[in-house]
Amino acid sequence: MLAKQRPLDQAEEAATEAAALEASQGYLEPIEIIERAAAHDFAGALAAVSSFGADSAVLLHMISKVDPSLPVAFLDTGKHFGETLDYRDALVADFALRDIRIISPEENALARVDPDGTLHARDTNACCDVRKVEPMARAVAPFRAWLTGRKRFQAATRKNLAVYEPVGPRIRINPLARWTTADLAEYMRRHALRQNPLVAYGYLSIGCFPCTQPVKPGEDARSGRWAGQAKTECGIHLSGLEQSLTDASL
Template identity: 55%
Template sequence: MSAHDVTLFGDQVAASRLGARFAAMDAGALLRLSIRDLFPGRIALVSSFGADSAVLLHMVAQVDPATPVIFVDTGFLFPETLDYRDELVRLLGLTDVRAVQPSEEDLAALDPEGFLWSSDPDGCCEIRKVKPLANAIEGYDAWITGRKRFQSGTRAALPLFEAEGERVKINPLAGWDASELLRYLDLHALPRHRMVAKNYPSIGCIPCTSPVKPGEDARAGRWRGKGKTECGIHLGILSAGQDI
């Protein structure tokens, strides 16, 4: 496949066809194809440095440790997440990790007291996660996510490739389950996020993340009781030119 074929991603039907074509390709090979051949210099990994982020970060580092990694620091992250980020950056030799934060102007205008999460969690996510990421991925033709189908019912049909306007989202671990993630972590002796041992299989911001109970979805502890399942970065087309 040549890089010119990427234009096929203009609609989700074409993306689905390409996903079917590469369905048998393992995640590492899919990442090599995407980073080296399809989108050289035009692709980034978006990572939360969360519960199982080490798997995808390790795979990307094996392909090219200089691949841009975008990390959204909302200002409300667990200290353990920031420590885990620093640990993995050192261990994996990642050389282009870019921390992006909400703008001071947005915080002053929309969340001056830092309690927007309690009254309007969608609005809080928009200014602290969605808008900073939209600005950060401007200019990229593709980005890599760590989403998996097993994480929640809303992700059960997650494809390998998604069309996001003229940009491509790639989900190389879409078909992985929790046991495969654990095997990979063990095989490569990768460190765990310390919150996982405290029953946090999905880790976001402190005010909106709680431990998960036995039998619940991995993301059941996110925005518990608020009727919200996603922060918003995967619910539409990210564009810095829009009033997000």
């Protein structure tokens, strides 16, 4: 007698859906991927997340062409460079984006674990948890999928990055995964997009000011993040977010 099949749970369903989307349309141009996600695959249940960092203008410009009312979440960690905040406001105006959602850490949690704002100097993982991972889980919880600007070239840890990734019960979409630095530069030039002013000072991947340094020629774009530490990601792209979403948002 055949064993009765267990129904798929939501994380398994998301993994199956992401694999099917990757196979059927992972090869499309980034703007086509965004169009399909917004109008078909995740219509009404799609957002984007942007750091307003070194390459963020490319994805945001494409979003503005597809649907400038798409929700765009920005995690305001309280530790951003002033230049990044100014750049965020300038790009929002340039592209007439209509639904920017600024997500901050929970005040009570900050008061408990980082009352003097120096946690980053003692425990970067704990600092990222309270300032990024938990707020990120809150930011994407209302949606079935979200767009990011991640690329394969940014770091060795991203070299196999898929366009469609399951994250717990949801799907993260990286339309620019296959793009190179040259592709990005050409797009920026063709559309005369404004650049984050920190790029001119060698910051090729831009996060919080205590944990971001300029990059030397030939190094990974993300090598200036948490330089000198084994840490390469803040956790919003790792299992901590998956766990948060699985625990908190269903």
